[in-house]
Amino acid sequence: MKISLNINNQKYDCQIEPDETLLNLLRKLGFKSVKKGCDTATCGVCTVLLNENPILSCSYLAVRADGKNITTVEGLGKKADAIIDAIVNEGADQCGFCGPALILTVYALQKELKNPTMEDVNRYLAGNLCRCSGYEGQLRGIKKFLGVK
Amino acid sequence: MKKAVKKFDARPKLNGSWKFLDDYSYENMIFGQLFYSTCHHGIIKNIIFPKNFDLNEFTIISAKNILGKNIVPEPVCDQPFMAEKEVMHFGQIILGIAHSDKKTLRDFVENIKVKYEKLSAIIDPKECLDNERNHFGKEILINHSNNEKNTGNYHKNIYYTQHQEQAYLEPQGAIAIYDETKKTMFVRVTAQCPFFVKSGVETIMGNAINEAIIETSEGIGGAFGGKEDFPNLLAGITSLLAYKSGKPVKIVLTRNDDIQITTKRHPSRIEIETWTNPLTQKIEKCNIDYRLDAGAFQTLSPVVMARGVLHVGGSYAIPNIKIRGRLFKSNTPSNGAFRGFGVPQALAAMEAHIDQIAIDLKIDPYLFRKVNLFKIGDEFPTTQKITENNLIDCLERVIKNSNYLSKKKEFAEWNKDNSNKKGIGISVGFHGGGFTGNGEKVLKSELKIIIEKNANVKIFVANTDMGQGAHTTLSQMFYETINHPKEKCRVQLPNTSKTPNSGPTVASRTIYIIGNLLQKLAREIQKKLNFENLESYVATHQNEFPREFRKVYIPDKSIVFDENNYVGMAYKDYSWAACVNEIYFHADTYKLEIIKSWNVFDIGKVVNQKIAEGQAEGGILQALAYANSEFFYKKKFGRVRNFTDYTLPTTLDVPEIDVEFIHTDNKIAKGLGEIPMDFPAPAVRNAFLNATGIFVDEYPLTPENIFNIIRSKNEN
Structure with missing residues (x-):
């Protein structure tokens, strides 16, 4: 499926899997500052900002980020x-x-x-x-x- | 003491540009995963692969595909890379599997089924350690005793400690790339000891390769001992997959896999019986039975046991002492290195025992320690002489810093009128720097530096920076010695084809052995080239550069240790420390809250104050959590698989931590890495004892455990 999102003020049109996490998508796009530590939303190393609020990208489906603004530390x-x-x-x-x-x-x-x-x-x-x-x-x-x- | 030197890698780590293992990618790289036993002990009857997958798409390896030996190189070579017929523990690797798509790979591996013929298994540490029949066979005996008579007051207890997970935030991982032309295997890995990994890869690959070249990732996301030996096994299997598939293979463990299959701190059972003279309040005699649960294989456990028995006598001058050390076998993954390496267990027992004796003798634990602590001229159980009184200085200082004596009185009064309780407790400890006994002699660590035409100094050591700041501190030790500019001196990323073997990054030895060696080399170069300013010298002697210098570590001749009888100098230099913890016990929820922890260390010269403080604080919190929250296997609890069940301290759990270093005018920088984990935990238990009068003989003091202890006391 296709989604479109803003990452660090740049628009990205992405082809994603329905069960793909935002963490996986971000790392695939090259935002390597976002780390994978536990996959269970407990360690916090995958934190990104979604519309300015911190969320745990390992437990957030990429599809939910459609149309949203994502900020990583690079941004x-x-x-x-x-x-x-x-x-x-x-x-x-x-x-x-x-x-x-x-x-x-x-x-x-x-x-x-x-x-x-x-x-x-x-x-x-x-x-x-x-x-x-x-x-x-x-x-x-x-x-x-x-x-x- | 230089306060202002910042870590060279701090900024890139924080802005996200520093590369960790999973951030590396290579052309045509595919992904690997480990398939492991979910049976604690059994015979593999058959393995059934899921249907609906094309097996030709996968690279699958088992023990049968191993080209060299199916034995992980360790002090005791008893652990196979992959199980053959029998699995000895949950988490034992059976297959390595690789595929180009991570999701397909995961679906495939999750659906592999194995039929086992189940055999009896021991997974509970107490069940393992209480039964003499589980003993592996070999033992260490230390006998420093002339008196067979048992006189005076008698005190005896058995102390238990649990598994502890290293919980480095970056999981284990390796990437292997086979070069068919050169017949070499390049492995990038997140590991503490690149030369151990080299040995692992060369063992599994046998004659199929000429050389394994190991380079660490730029960032190593924590290790604490957990990346000392498991990476050898992981890199070995990754290499075999790369060889068989003909493609670069990356394996990064999920947290669930990492927690369930990698090494942990050894659970212990330590029985201590002591005789004291009620008049002098001195310990006259002590017998200690020190047992570790090694897991299914012994691997490096004998080395952990060696350090454990050399520290279990505690910091006390005991004229007659006998120590027996043994390893026990269970059906859990082999336990391995973890900061402290047998010493946290040793002190958990001895430091609690000291408080128990003090109560028996009706004397304050501080005064009892003062009477019995090592003084110059006393002997360790190995007969090594004590040459400094710095431990007593640590104790006196921490008593003063914490206001121990007046707090103790104040809490006793307060506790009379309150159901909640306040408590204060002490513990002391020490840690021998570098490898035990003749270890450093055998290692013959070598380092190298290259001075380039622009006067840049490249330092080549095999010791890794896993967050402890070793590369910043090592380079600081070099450039400060010859007043060279900081930016012109850099430790290179460890790579076994470029770096001499300066030994593993373990045993609190990096600064103590390698750093001090680097300083010596710096002085030698200065003397040899006769310069005041290296930059000016290089500028005027351009034809001499680039130039390489090497130095091998030769231990002091005074270090003589008899490994058969455990007599002599086990470690040349010791770091000393003392702790006071203040706690608050919530009687309604059974929660033990640590309010503040005061800690005083003698680590000799402090090279980098901020880095040293950070090491101390981090280790102290690990120790406090060891005492009051972290555990792994526990009856009726189920499996611990992630940080959801293995609860690490958060910012809400951290007490105020006070750290002070004394005797910093020493010329030698002694070991610091491990001692912060060794000694603060028992002071939590001792503070609880002070608060409630309840003696607890095992960690951790979770509300559930405290509730059960109080309930069983009431029932009795």
């Missing part, structure tokens, strides 16, 4: 820089497999929540697993970036 471009800097400055990134998804989720968090507390931040990021860092460094960086007191 954030310079808008990601400040978030990336915040995490790099804390030396918080380790293996990096969860990194792009984290950047997208923090970007969405910043847009969605005004003056969040650390509890709000922890709640918002609870779907993005990281096995390396213990979250400590990431959260220090994100706290500074968001100006959480």
Whole structure:
């Protein structure tokens, strides 16, 4: 079947299988920053923004994305820089497999929540697993970036 | 101590441009999948392929197609790449299958049926470890005892720990490409130890190839020991599929497959009996029976056991100590390497035991530790002398940082009036750096650097960067030694045809052995070429470059270890650490909440403060989760298949973690990789004991387990 969607502000007309996931489609189209970690919507490494909201692309059928706007970390471009800097400055990134998804989720968090507390931040990021860092460094960086007191 | 050095790969990892295994693609590449046993133990009677598929489209391999040997090279060579007639565990690989279309391949593999003649199987760790008949046969004995008399107060208990999954977020994967002209097999893999993988591929391929060339993917999405030996097996089967199909083959495991068939941390059963002198409050004598469930095959388990028995005596000066170490057999996938390598189990037992003794003797666990901790001149059970008091310094510092003594009093008062409880607990630990005993002598690790005409320095080591920042730190150790610009120094992607064998990326050895060796080489080059500034030297001596330098690691002559009797220097340098955990027990939900974890380390010189903090924090959270949430096989629970059932800590579960490094003026950077996983877990249990007075002899302290313990206590 055919669908048409915007990925990072560019239109794509795609031939897809009815049971194809958005994750599979995006990776096939070359958006390799979107990772496959669990296939059960639990680890968060496949996060993308759908009309600005974070979703887990491994459990989202590509057909549902027809006509929608998808943003991957490649599409954030310079808008990601400040978030990336915040995490790099804390030396918080380790293996990096969860990194792009984290950047997208923090970007969405910043847009969605005004003056969040650390509890709000922890709640918002609870779907993005990281096995390396213990979250400590990431959260220090994100706290500074968001100006959480 | 340099604080400002950032990881060279952090930005590309975060912006998504860093390549992981599944991001690589090759022309004509097809996909592979593993078909594995769903029977715990049985004889394969027949294999039925699904109808409605054209078998000619598939490349299918079994043990019969192996061109070399059907034995994965390991310290004990007892595990086949693929099962022949008998399957020994759920998850044992029976077939490798490849096809050009992933979906067709998955449908085909999911519908293969096998008829088994089922045989008896042991999948419960306790059932395995409680029964002496499951013992594999060989054992380690350490006897540091002159006194056969049992006098004083007697304390005995048996401690259990569970499986733990490494849970690297990037699943296992390999891509194999056969070059028919050169008769070489190129394998790109997400793995810790490229030379182990080389050996695996060359074993399965036999004379069919001249050489296996292994190169890691640019990014290795976490490993924690889980990518130490399983990649050998996976790369071997992928290579055989590539050879048979004549096309590049990629296998990336799904999470369900990865969790169910790869190695885990060994479950343990550790029995400790101790005699103490009630007057001096000193431990006089101790007997330890250290058992690990190795799974269906022994593979590298003897090495895990060796490290385990060398740490299970704990951090205490015990004049008479006997330790017996044994491996037990079950019908679960062979257990393997996981950060800590037998030490988290050892300390889970000993550090809980110490608190139990303290309670028996009616003395605070802190004061009891103070009396019994190693001091200069004391001996390890192997007779190795203690040469520094840094462990006591760690303990004193963490007691101060956490305000342990006043909190303990305060909580005792608070607990009197509340059904919820507050608790505080201590644990201490140590970790020997590098390979055990004579391991580093046997390895003869070699590294190489090339200085180019533009003064760029390329560093070639086989040690991988799986997120721990090794390549940033190694290059930092080189350029800081000779004041060379940071951007002119880079560790190359490990490739077995270009990189000398500097050994595996394990055993907290990368910075401690390879980093310190690299620094020595830097100093030697500076002395030999007699330069103050390498860039100026290269500019004025262009005809000498590019130039290659190599160095082999030769262990200190003082390291003498008798592997038959376990006597001598097991490790030259030890890292030390101490932890205090504060917990809050919710009496209504049985939830144990970790409020804060204070940790003090002596890892010697800290090369990169941020990277070291990150290593410590990540390892501490793994350890805390080991104590209170993660488990794998459990009776009446069903199979754990994904992160839906294997619950990793999230941002909502992370307590405040405080990390401090002391004695950083040491010239040597000691091991850091594993120690954060070793010691903080027992302080969770000890804090629970302090809060509730309930002694728990096994991990994890999930609400269900705590509920059952309290219920059975009430029933009794």
